[in-house]
Amino acid sequence: MSVLILGGAGYIGSHTVWDFLDKGFNVIVADNLQSGHIQAVHSDAKFYKGDIRDEAFLDNLFKKEKIDSVIHFAANSLVGESMSNPLKYYDNNFYGTMVLLKSMIKNNIKKIVFSSTAATYGEPENIPILETDKTEPTNTYGETKLSMEKMFKWVSEAHGLNFVSLRYFNACGAHKSGKIGEDHSPETHLIPIVLQVPNNKREFVEIFGDDYNTPDGTCIRDYIHVSDLAQAHYLALEYLNKVNKSNIFNLGNGVGFSVKEVIEAAREVTGSNIPARISLRRSGDPARLIASSEKAKNILNWQPKYTNLKEIIQTAWIWHKNHPKGY
Numbered sequence: 635m636s637v638l639i640l641g642g643a644g645y646i647g648s649h650t651v652w653d654f655l656d657k658g659f660n661v662i663v664a665d666n667l668q669s670g671h672i673q674a675v676h677s678d679a680k681f682y683k684g685d686i687r688d689e690a691f692l693d694n695l696f697k698k699e700k701i702d703s704v705i706h707f708a709a710n711s712l713v714g715e716s717m718s719n720p721l722k723y724y725d726n727n728f729y730g731t732m733v734l735l736k737s738m739i740k741n742n743i744k745k746i747v748f749s750s751t752a753a754t755y756g757e758p759e760n761i762p763i764l765e766t767d768k769t770e771p772t773n774t775y776g777e778t779k780l781s782m783e784k785m786f787k788w789v790s791e792a793h794g795l796n797f798v799s800l801r802y803f804n805a806c807g808a809h810k811s812g813k814i815g816e817d818h819s820p821e822t823h824l825i826p827i828v829l830q831v832p833n834n835k836r837e838f839v840e841i842f843g844d845d846y847n848t849p850d851g852t853c854i855r856d857y858i859h860v861s862d863l864a865q866a867h868y869l870a871l872e873y874l875n876k877v878n879k880s881n882i883f884n885l886g887n888g889v890g891f892s893v894k895e896v897i898e899a900a901r902e903v904t905g906s907n908i909p910a911r912i913s914l915r916r917s918g919d920p921a922r923l924i925a926s927s928e929k930a931k932n933i934l935n936w937q938p939k940y941t942n943l944k945e946i947i948q949t950a951w952i953w954h955k956n957h958p959k960g961y
Contacts, residue, residue, distance in 0.1 A: 636660040636699050637871070640686055640734070641707030642679065643670025645816050646749065646805055646863055650705060651679050652814065653864035662699050664691075665708070671961040674814045686730040689737050696741035703745040703874070704738065705867050706731070709779070712822060713753065713918075716774035727778035731785060739793050746786070747870045750799045752856075752884070752923055754780040761890075762926035765801070765882050772918050783882065796880045798870040802863055803856040803886035803925050807946045808953035810861065815953030817960030825857070825947060828897055829954045832906035839908060841893050843915030854890035854922045859940035859949070869934040883934060886925025891943050903947045 637654055641647040642663030647670070654661050661679040664686075675681050680699070684691040686708045695701070709727045710716070716723045738746065753776030754769045771777040786797040806825045808815030816826050830836045844851040866885050873881070891899075894910075901908050930936045940946050 635702035636662050637703050637705060638662045638664060638695065638699070638701045639679075639705045639707065640664050641670065641709065641749070643667055643672055643675050644707055645818065646860055647705075647707035648674035648676075648814050649809055649860045650707070650864040650867050651676050652809060653861070653868055655679060657868060662695070662701060664695060669710075669818070671817060673961040674817075686734045687726070689733050692734060692737035693741065696737060696743060701743060703747070703871055704734070704743060705747045705749075705871070706734065707749045709749070711751075711775060713773045713775050714822070716778070720774040723774050723778045728781050728785070731782045735785065735789050735795070738795060739789070744795050745871065745874045746795065746797045747867050747874070748782065748786060748797055748799045750783060750801045750882075751776060751779050752801055752803045752886070752925065754783065754801055757920050758923060761922050762888060762924045763884065764926050765884055765929055787880070790880050796874055796878055798874055798880065799882045800863075800866055800870060801882065801884050803858055803884075803923060805860050805863055806857045807859040807861065807940060807949040810949060812952045812956060815950065815957065816860075817957070819960075824855070824893065824896055825900070825950050826954060828900045828908060829904070829947075829951055831908045832900075832904040833954055833958050835958065837909065839897055839910045840913045841897075841910050842913050842919065844912045845915070846921040848892055848921055850892050850894045852893035853919055854892045854924065856886035856888065856890055856924045857896075857943065857946060858886050858938060859946050862938040862940055866930065866934065866936050869936050873934055881933070883930040884925040884927050885930055885936070886927050887938055887941055888925060888927055889941070890922060890924040896943065896947075899943045900947050900951075903944055903951050
């Protein structure tokens with residue numbers, strides 16, 4: 635039997651493909667390549683170009699490949715774009731998942747691991763954030779992901795299709811081999827943006843606000859290495875196979891680093907000065923976002939291997955230095 639990884643040409647999806655192949659799985663990848671990269675797909679995985687909104691494509695895939703379970707990364711994920719073009723996000727993320735679930739039910743596939751997000755929480759009431767905390771997204775992207783989680787819940791009750799939703803925080807880093815890494819257009823994540831300076835792709839880093847209620851005035855985020863996220867998807871599928879029960883888990887390191895701390899760590903890793911300039915705050919940026927991942931550690935037996943910020947940035951720097959134009 636095979637595992638189908640939807641969005642397996644994307645950043646986290648491609649690292650998960652490599653991880654599942656390392657563990658001996660037969661891996662099928664489907665991606666419409668809207669934002670993914672065919673070069674990121676491991677040569678040992680079988681690739682299909684197609685869209686999750688195409689029910690005939692999915693039906694054909696499920697019949698042809700004898701798929702046992704699904705890992706679902708296929709979604710648009712830019713917060714700013716989701717606010718200016720919300721219907722794009724409802725169409726691809728929400729409607730696409732509805733079509734996927736219809737096809738899974740039709741083809742009697744009962745297990746799915748879902749790539750969710752900390753954006754489901756919105757402005758946190760507590761730090762660290764628990765899975766039981768309120769979910770009030772402050773952007774369309776987070777709202778569509780939360781709506782997808784609720785769709786999984788009701789479909790699970792009606793059809794016995796079990797899911798694990800993984801709400802993760804700031805994905806970062808690159809594969810230890812240096813062969814795959816982060817390549818977004820436009821790039822919105824802090825670490826690759828910072829690394830564009832020593833890579834001669836920008837002159838300075840912009841810090842959006844230094845007047846937050848944090849020790850150095852800049853926003854604090856929980857950075858989790860992409861390979862640790864990939865490992866969590868494998869453990870989530872193991873959990874579904876053993877327990878056969880739906881669940882939701884946070885994934886983060888449980889430690890927060892400020893924007894200034896990230897820039898300083900990148901200076902040390904790259905040996906570059908990396909100039910930074912202070913700009914106005916961006917609307918909707920919470921001061922702190924830090925996860926409690928105790929539930930994932932206790933139930934999934936998940937242990938992040940990359941907990942040192944400089945080590946995380948080092949893996950990213952190897953990738954970006956050797957691939958200055960991405961794939």
